[in-house]
Amino acid sequence: MSLADRLDAALRRDLPDRLGGDDMDAHEMGETIPAAVLVPVIDRPEPTLLLTVRSGDMRNHAGQVAFPGGRIDATDADEDAAALREAKEELGIRASNVQLIGRLDRYRTGTDFCVTPVVGLLPPDLPLIPQPSEVAAVFEAPLEVLTDPARQIEEEVDWKGRRRRYWRIEYEGYKIWGATAGMIVNLTRRLMA
Numbered sequence: 001m002s003l004a005d006r007l008d009a010a011l012r013r014d015l016p017d018r019l020g021g022d023d024m025d026a027h028e029m030g031e032t033i034p035a036a037v038l039v040p041v042i043d044r045p046e047p048t049l050l051l052t053v054r055s056g057d058m059r060n061h062a063g064q065v066a067f068p069g070g071r072i073d074a075t076d077a078d079e080d081a082a083a084l085r086e087a088k089e090e091l092g093i094r095a096s097n098v099q100l101i102g103r104l105d106r107y108r109t110g111t112d113f114c115v116t117p118v119v120g121l122l123p124p125d126l127p128l129i130p131q132p133s134e135v136a137a138v139f140e141a142p143l144e145v146l147t148d149p150a151r152q153i154e155e156e157v158d159w160k161g162r163r164r165r166y167w168r169i170e171y172e173g174y175k176i177w178g179a180t181a182g183m184i185v186n187l188t189r190r191l192m193a
Helices: 003-012 079-091 178-192
Strands: 033-042 048-054 069-071 099-103 113-122 135-142 153-159 162-171 174-177
Touching: 003 099, 003 113, 003 178, 033 079, 033 178, 048 079, 048 174, 069 079, 079 099, 079 113, 079 135, 113 178, 135 174, 162 178, 174 178
Parallel strands: 033 113
Antiparallel strands: 033 048, 033 069, 048 135, 099 113, 153 162, 162 174
């Protein structure tokens, strides 16, 4: 089975045990900001995920490890178009270089974003042009490592007056946490189902 077929099958599975978002009480949930990210899987013999470190100057989630993405604009046809536009703006990835596979489960963040993760397969060694105002660094991490449940740690923190849970995955000094880690946990659960 090819990598594309494996990812497609995973995204089509019914998955009752999925994360819907950051740990929030129902009364905290108000209006959301629609957003989309590209979950770029690099088609290598040992597949990797392409991740960014957001610029420290960003208004939201500065300095965090993330997938390329952002708000859905009124000019975007849908979530796929928004994810591809953001990947182009942030990393210079052309839509023609992305084989769209499907969508992961929407993820609601504690900062009121409702994120649609769009999984896409990219060829290896694609030249990237990071936009410095949005991207401080770019790195690849092995898909097998990030989707190892033993590396996915659920933690708690006091935030805005209450105890909250979130996911963390560490890889070679990078701390992947919050929504990005939660989306990887959802991908892991789908791949393992």
